[in-house]
Amino acid sequence: MADLRNNFVGIKSPNPFWLASAPPTDKAYNVERAFKAGWGGVVWKTLGEEGPPVVNVNGPRYGAIYGADRRLLGLNNIELITDRSLQINLREMKQVKMNWPDRALIASIMVPCEEEAWKAILPLVEETGADGIELNFGCPHGMSERGMGAAVGQVPEYIEMVVRWCKQYTRMPVITKLTPNITDVRKPARAAKAGGTDAVSLINTINSIVSVDLDLFAPNPTVAGKGTHGGYCGPAVKPIALNMVAEIARDPQTHGLPISGIGGVTTWRDAAEFLALGAGNVQVCTAAMTYGFKIVEEMISGLGNWMDDKGHANLEAITGRAVRNVTDWQYLDLNYVAKARINQDLCISCGRCHIACEDTSHQAIMKEKDGKRHFEVMDDECVGCNLCVNVCPVDDCITLEAMAPGTVDERTGRIVTGEYANWTTHPNNPAAKAAEPAE
Amino acid sequence: MAQGDVKQGIVSGRLAPNQYADNFSDLHPPLDRHEAIVEADRCYFCYDAPCMNACPTTIDIPMFIREIATGNGMGAAETIFEQNILGGMCARVCPTEQLCEEACVREEAEGKPVRIGLLQRYATDMAMADNRQFFERAASTGKTIAVVGAGPAGLAAAHRLAVKGHEVTIYDSRPKAGGLNEYGIASYKSTDQFAQAEVDYVTAIGGINIINGKTFGQDFTLQQLQERYDAVFLGMGLGGVNALRAENEDAEGVANAVDFIAELRQAGDLSGLPIGRRVVVIGGGMTAVDAAVQSKLLGAEEVNIVYRRGKEQMSASEFEQDLAAAKGVTIRHWMAPRRVVSEGGRVTGVELAYTAMVDGQLRETGETLVLAADQVFKAIGQTLNSDGGALELAGGKIAVDEFGRTSVSGVWAGGDCATGGDDLTVTAVAEGRDAAEHIHAALLAT
Ligand SMILES: Cc1cc2nc3c(=O)[nH]c(=O)nc-3n(C[C@H](O)[C@H](O)[C@H](O)COP(=O)(O)OP(=O)(O)OC[C@H]3O[C@@H](n4cnc5c(N)ncnc54)[C@H](O)[C@@H]3O)c2cc1C
Ligand SMILES: Cc1cc2nc3c(=O)[nH]c(=O)nc-3n(C[C@H](O)[C@H](O)[C@H](O)COP(=O)(O)O)c2cc1C
Ligand code: SF4
Ligand code: SF4
Ligand code: SF4
Numbered sequence: 001m002a003d004l005r006n007n008f009v010g011i012k013s014p015n016p017f018w019l020a021s022a023p024p025t026d027k028a029y030n031v032e033r034a035f036k037a038g039w040g041g042v043v044w045k046t047l048g049e050e051g052p053p054v055v056n057v058n059g060p061r062y063g064a065i066y067g068a069d070r071r072l073l074g075l076n077n078i079e080l081i082t083d084r085s086l087q088i089n090l091r092e093m094k095q096v097k098m099n100w101p102d103r104a105l106i107a108s109i110m111v112p113c114e115e116e117a118w119k120a121i122l123p124l125v126e127e128t129g130a131d132g133i134e135l136n137f138g139c140p141h142g143m144s145e146r147g148m149g150a151a152v153g154q155v156p157e158y159i160e161m162v163v164r165w166c167k168q169y170t171r172m173p174v175i176t177k178l179t180p181n182i183t184d185v186r187k188p189a190r191a192a193k194a195g196g197t198d199a200v201s202l203i204n205t206i207n208s209i210v211s212v213d214l215d216l217f218a219p220n221p222t223v224a225g226k227g228t229h230g231g232y233c234g235p236a237v238k239p240i241a242l243n244m245v246a247e248i249a250r251d252p253q254t255h256g257l258p259i260s261g262i263g264g265v266t267t268w269r270d271a272a273e274f275l276a277l278g279a280g281n282v283q284v285c286t287a288a289m290t291y292g293f294k295i296v297e298e299m300i301s302g303l304g305n306w307m308d309d310k311g312h313a314n315l316e317a318i319t320g321r322a323v324r325n326v327t328d329w330q331y332l333d334l335n336y337v338a339k340a341r342i343n344q345d346l347c348i349s350c351g352r353c354h355i356a357c358e359d360t361s362h363q364a365i366m367k368e369k370d371g372k373r374h375f376e377v378m379d380d381e382c383v384g385c386n387l388c389v390n391v392c393p394v395d396d397c398i399t400l401e402a403m404a405p406g407t408v409d410e411r412t413g414r415i416v417t418g419e420y421a422n423w424t425t426h427p428n429n430p431a432a433k434a435a436e437p438a439e
Numbered sequence: 440m441a442q443g444d445v446k447q448g449i450v451s452g453r454l455a456p457n458q459y460a461d462n463f464s465d466l467h468p469p470l471d472r473h474e475a476i477v478e479a480d481r482c483y484f485c486y487d488a489p490c491m492n493a494c495p496t497t498i499d500i501p502m503f504i505r506e507i508a509t510g511n512g513m514g515a516a517e518t519i520f521e522q523n524i525l526g527g528m529c530a531r532v533c534p535t536e537q538l539c540e541e542a543c544v545r546e547e548a549e550g551k552p553v554r555i556g557l558l559q560r561y562a563t564d565m566a567m568a569d570n571r572q573f574f575e576r577a578a579s580t581g582k583t584i585a586v587v588g589a590g591p592a593g594l595a596a597a598h599r600l601a602v603k604g605h606e607v608t609i610y611d612s613r614p615k616a617g618g619l620n621e622y623g624i625a626s627y628k629s630t631d632q633f634a635q636a637e638v639d640y641v642t643a644i645g646g647i648n649i650i651n652g653k654t655f656g657q658d659f660t661l662q663q664l665q666e667r668y669d670a671v672f673l674g675m676g677l678g679g680v681n682a683l684r685a686e687n688e689d690a691e692g693v694a695n696a697v698d699f700i701a702e703l704r705q706a707g708d709l710s711g712l713p714i715g716r717r718v719v720v721i722g723g724g725m726t727a728v729d730a731a732v733q734s735k736l737l738g739a740e741e742v743n744i745v746y747r748r749g750k751e752q753m754s755a756s757e758f759e760q761d762l763a764a765a766k767g768v769t770i771r772h773w774m775a776p777r778r779v780v781s782e783g784g785r786v787t788g789v790e791l792a793y794t795a796m797v798d799g800q801l802r803e804t805g806e807t808l809v810l811a812a813d814q815v816f817k818a819i820g821q822t823l824n825s826d827g828g829a830l831e832l833a834g835g836k837i838a839v840d841e842f843g844r845t846s847v848s849g850v851w852a853g854g855d856c857a858t859g860g861d862d863l864t865v866t867a868v869a870e871g872r873d874a875a876e877h878i879h880a881a882l883l884a885t
Binding site: 350352355373394 | 480487544547
């Protein structure tokens with residue numbers, strides 16, 4: 001069995017599955033249950049400064065979008081940081097860490113952007129025996145209106161400053177949690193690195209209005225007739241999170257900076273994808289909130305079996321393996337030619353590939369042959385766009401197949417050379433570097 | 440289904456009073472909102488959808504299912520009713536396993552078609568419960584049309600003609616409108632007086648006057664209709680029945696299956712409806728199956744269907760045959776009735792000859808068998824009860840062309856009484872509707 005033990009900036013856990021800072025990690029009761037279920041670590045629900053805790057709304061906090069059969073695809077929330085007192089949280093953290101020494105316990109912190117505030121809370125957290133801290137620069141609603149959370153995470157200079165204070169006032173490893181509500185995630189990541197962070201974690205939730213109540217004409221969730229933008233998470237945000245993780249992993253300035261991947265992790269496969277794009281471990285929130293803690297069993301077993309199948313001995317063997325294959329569009333091989341192929345034995349003749357290609361792509365799929373309903377790709381029209389593959393309801397029924405060098409692309413009449421050539425040297429590119437003189 | 444009382448002869452009250460309602464409740468209970476949305480989500484929204492092409496009325500199935508999936512049940516109902524104003528009944532009685540659901544690509548993919556019939560019922564029930572009408576009549580054309588028969592064909596024709604602004608009078612010999620929807624369809628397919636509710640829903644458009652108790656060919660002639668109306672549509676179904684031509688078929692206890700079913704459909708209290716202890720039904724179609732199953736549901740101890748050919752030749756669908764078997768009916772193939780056995784004028788059994796195909800011909804093998812019976816139902820096909828004295832027939836039905844025109848100018852026909860298509864409710868609706876379109880075009884041209 002593959003070794004799933006995780007060492008993330010020196011923080012050890014039996015597996016790379018942590019619960020993200022959120023309701024699942026709000027108190028000892030939940031965290032004890034999570035550890036019993038097998039989670040490798042938790043990032044405790046974000047702590048605020050000493051004094052009266054924040055209050056949450058007393059109406060609905062969540063909204064959702066669904067796929068078929070009410071499968072939850074995206075969750076939106078307007079919850080704030082912990083609404084329990086700092087002292088209670090610290091006491092519980094200490095007890096839990098004592099009970100579960102082999103599990104990772106990270107404290108998530110959000111206090112005002114003042115040196116004194118950070119200086120005050122860090123020793124208190126350290127005293128609990130927590131393995132590290134996570135700086136919550138992400139929360140996009142409520143806290144950001146008070147100059148915290150995303151309001152800090154959107155200003156790289158503030159990030160750098162706060163990280164620096166933390167590195168100064170604690171020996172604990174510092175993980176900086178980034179908000180996706182920015183235009184270029186590399187900027188805050190670079191700032192965190194400049195401040196001396198040990199790692200970044202991302203993404204926090206995305207600003208969103210999940211839906212509108214058409215009777216009330218108000219956003220969901222609606223609290224006494226009004227709604228506000230909330231943070232979006234769950235399976236729907238995974239593609240955005242993956243890209244942001246990859247951007248940081250392949251940025252020369254932050255390459256190698258440990259990343260804790262967050263956003264839509266629901267199955268072992270999602271986790272493996274985050275690891276491949278450079279994450280050292282993953283954090284999960286919505287999936288646990290949807291199905292309960294037991295899902296971690298599937299994640300552990302799935303990841304282990306896949307690693308065994310592929311011969312990956314440990315997590316280091318997969319972390320970052322896909323990063324080198326993430327490139328800019330301009331470097332994609334324009335001489336690579338692929339055509340869609342329909343497996344007639346699998347085809348159930350729904351016609352979706354035809355109408356998708358006919359109405360919105362390249363009119364490359366016939367709907368009839370010898371007077372009979374029949375769907376087949378016409379190579380002289382197919383541009384290999386993959387749309388039909390994506391819309392076909394049958395697994396593996398349509399595949400995109402690369403044309404072998406030496407064959408002729410019927411659409412262009414050109415021979416497939418098999419030689420790499422990209423946009424930077426393409427004749428249609430006004431900025432093309434002077435092509436080598438032919439022969 | 441509890442075992443009925445085993446009293447000899449044809450008697451009522453074989454079951455405990457509360458068992459009747461159970462036995463005759465909805466065969467396929469309706470979908471609730473959640474079930475409907477889950478089922479609707481299974482539809483792939485196929486291009487040029489095979490299901491739609493397999494529907495005799497060509498309902499835009501992917502569209503109405505998508506409308507259900509998006510919470511637009513009324514839009515779904517409108518999509519259905521545009522093509523099939525009897526979409527509510529069709530949702531209940533169509534042999535979907537031979538029509539839309541057989542063609543559904545998910546049938547091919549995984550043997551589990553989208554349950555189109557139940558979804559159709561979900562949408563149409565919703566609109567009808569709300570008495571939501573989707574059609575308005577065009578300005579009056581001043582034209583009048585006579586329709587004979589208030590069954591599916593006649594009602595569909597009348598509705599479409601009324602929409603176009605014509606005035607329609609329907610004549611029907613029975614005391615209630617609806618045709619076989621009211622008098623023929625198995626009661627577990629159309630519960631809660633649905634047929635009458637549907638007649639009311641269809642005629643609510645206005646411009647349709649139904650006159651019951653008037654029989655074409657008896658109370659009035661084709662010529663009289665032609666003189667009084669601008670056009671005539673005949674949709675009188677098959678009102679006669681074939682004779683068995685077996686010895687002693689008049690013995691007491693022998694009846695036509697369609698008459699038994701009509702009586703059952705009209706019975707206010709099923710516990711008062713007498714049924715035999717041992718019932719034999721002769722025939723191989725939907726009528727035979729319905730008569731047999733409902734005999735069983737009334738508490739008959741032993742019910743046999745006898746059919747002179749094999750399973751494949753039965754016109755009852757496989758689903759219907761399985762249903763019969765599941766309800767405890769025995770289907771005996773390759774047996775032809777020779778003689779009704781009786782004692783003191785009362786039936787006691789049926790003598791059957793074994794049959795076989797010999798050189799492509801159905802032959803009796805010479806061997807015989809007597810099945811004990813105290814009640815025998817004949818379900819060997821219905822016949823046209825009037826040709827109006829002038830209409831050309833083909834295969835015992837009124838010959839029509841693709842537009843529903845008969846051999847007599849100004850007279851159209853559709854449904855079971857006319858050639859073309861299967862004898863199904865949905866086919867009758869399609870033919871009635873299409874004939875109405877053609878009548879309209881013809882009347883405008885004059
Ligand atoms: C027992 C049984 C079960 C069936 N089950 C199904 C089923 O489950 N699914 C399905 O799709 N199909 C079923 N069918 C077939 C379906 O009922 C018919 O195909 C359909 O009703 C035909 O419609 P129609 O309008 O042509 O005729 P009908 O429904 O027969 O209507 C004809 C109308 O004309 C009237 N009429 C007849 N003669 C005269 C006259 N001379 N003058 C005035 N009025 C007259 C009748 O009273 C009747 O109201 C079944 C049929 C039977 C007999
Ligand atoms: C109800 C709710 C409350 C959250 N509260 C916090 C929080 O207090 N601190 C924090 O850093 N992130 C918080 N998050 C964000 C999650 O930790 C996580 O970054 C985000 O949900 C994306 O992961 P997911 O797709 O697995 O849910 C919260 C998320 C939810 C749904
Ligand atoms: S790959 Fe694109 S162009 Fe080719 S057949 Fe599919 S949809 Fe059409
Ligand atoms: S989408 Fe797939 S299943 Fe449907 S017709 Fe095309 S190839 Fe066949
Ligand atoms: S064939 Fe089946 S899946 Fe396709 S549109 Fe019809 S019901 Fe939907």
